[in-house]
Amino acid sequence: MSQIPSGFREKRRSRTVTLQDVANVAGVTSMTVSKVIKGKGNISTATREKVLRVAEELNYTANLAARTLATGRTGIIAVICGELDQAYYANMVSLLQAQMLCSGYEMRLLHKESELKDLLNATKTSAVDGVIVSGAHDLSEKPEFLNSELSQHCVFLDTFEHPNTDYVRIDLREGVQEAIEHMITLGRQRIAYVGVSNATEFDPSWAVEDRLRTYLATINKANKNHEFINSRPRIDMTREERIDAIKLYFERHGCPDGLVCLHGEIAMLAFRALREYGCRVPEDVLVVGGDDVPFMECFAPSLSAVAHPLEEACVLTWQFLQARINNSSLPLQQKTCKAKLVVRESLQSR
């Protein structure tokens, strides 16, 4: 029985050890082996030990595809997010992965720029048990998404709300507002927003994002003028070019005395641009970043930030998803965590 069946099988990759092989050697049925491996059902200690020994000897490992086909479960979670060269997403993935490792899940990393069709395909029930989505703002509004199975086992982790699905939201509004009011208290007059846009002219109507929106509202309330600095007028600019773009703004319009930056990374770029332009932080210009990217505190002066409670959010997201996987008819799970302003040297006028 241990001879390889003819034909078909040999065309495949090198023969792998199957349940049947173990069963043959151990002198039992493949079913018995299956039970032993999964630790289910009643098996006598004698056969159990024998089977385990043989499995060990033959170096048996389960075929995930076959198991998936039979059970509909994979033990794999898809994560759809932005580029990992952004520290924000990299840290998020890192935190999520740590959680999943503990729960015995693995991670399939998908790119949010992929075709929606490909995403749906990749995350079909048969391929992953659940999905975590971050930074794909518009996904939850698409009917193809809402009608798909994907949405059944999906948790959003975002700064947006997603009314019809589970989500963990990070609310930046208070943190950003506090940062700007802090600048105003210190007497700053020209507080500009440093963001990203591919439009040539700034148009407040595309302020779909909390940070920019809150900036505009807060500045308005204080009867000051808003000012938008584009840190990436063209896609695919290098960091050096982006620094130059910001510097060019200073050269043309003079320097604001406060900068609210979309990301921590942009705060770093802006800091460098200020240096090259010849402005001091914080004496001439106060600076704050819209998230707390690692190593902002290593700058001199250390860069302030609106710190996202990323760890808390990731833990919660994973809890939500596990609950959803175990019971897909659970009521909507939605929670908001608040980001907090971290005042470092870049916000301290001496």
Place this chain on the structure above:
Amino acid sequence: MSQIPSGFREKRRSRTVTLQDVANVAGVTSMTVSKVIKGKGNISTATREKVLRVAEELNYTANLAARTLATGRTGIIAVICGELDQAYYANMVSLLQAQMLCSGYEMRLLHKESELKDLLNATKTSAVDGVIVSGAHDLSEKPEFLNSELSQHCVFLDTFEHPNTDYVRIDLREGVQEAIEHMITLGRQRIAYVGVSNATEFDPSWAVEDRLRTYLATINKANKNHEFINSRPRIDMTREERIDAIKLYFERHGCPDGLVCLHGEIAMLAFRALREYGCRVPEDVLVVGGDDVPFMECFAPSLSAVAHPLEEACVLTWQFLQARINNSSLPLQQKTCKAKLVVRESLQSR
């Protein structure tokens, strides 16, 4: 025929659309549908179009598990590497993912700290088509690994050599040597190495890594004393604590006039420690990082680095792996890329 068969099927997750469903509606066999979907075999234009239309209508997507079981191919590549909160790995994964996206592969992200058994299991033929490993120095020496199928479709991307497998190696030696000689040329006397260790006392014998090894050799040749600063005496220290640990060294032993750091991140920590201690960069101390982490150039002064040719290495790695997947009997593919010193302000004595 479109009614759902009794029993078994209903216990599973919500019924998915299968080849058979499409076939029933289109009035053909599932085999024909399969051929149309895969674009293989000779199918009349009439049936092809009809099948495609029905598939579209029914929103059919292939079941990956079933396809894998039948073909032995998954279209998924496992990547095993260190923590993504290190910018080095995050960028690597980001670059690799971009490559894979173009070739129609997806990525399964595994953690190098997982049990070897789990890794082997996860990367069995049935689960992924190939594996990329980075930073798992010792893996290629383990017999369990070498005897496994994993090693058949595996490329290492590392600063080490892995004699028995495909690899792309990043060679740091010349870059590090150049950095140190540059410091010596500028008259620096106390050039210290800032690294990571969990031993209390420094022991040159654990210099398995190119950077430290090259540092020791170069310092020796110049008849200077080596000096080791531990930037992480305990695992799980926060960045603040690590900064303090470095600062503590300065307080106890005075400040070196040159620092060679294992990573870019450590250079950032060391920079901050120097600031807090009251030393100026580069006037008092020259600083260089062992890899070129993004945003080092945003510091004031900008931090120098031994820049890894990461993009080149990732492209090469992916080429190697694809070649290996297509032909597993290919001779060993091994290539070395050299890292180059990037001199920024932190290495320029004025």
Place this chain on the structure above:
DNA sequence: TTGTAAGCGTTATCAC
């Protein structure tokens, strides 16, 4: 406690 049979959704082979 163990075994039998059927089924998961796809593809390879070969006959029509």
Place this chain on the structure above:
DNA sequence: GTGATAACGCTTACAA
């Protein structure tokens, strides 16, 4: 050009 059939390796349900 199209279809029938077996096979991929595992698990569920039920019989022995």
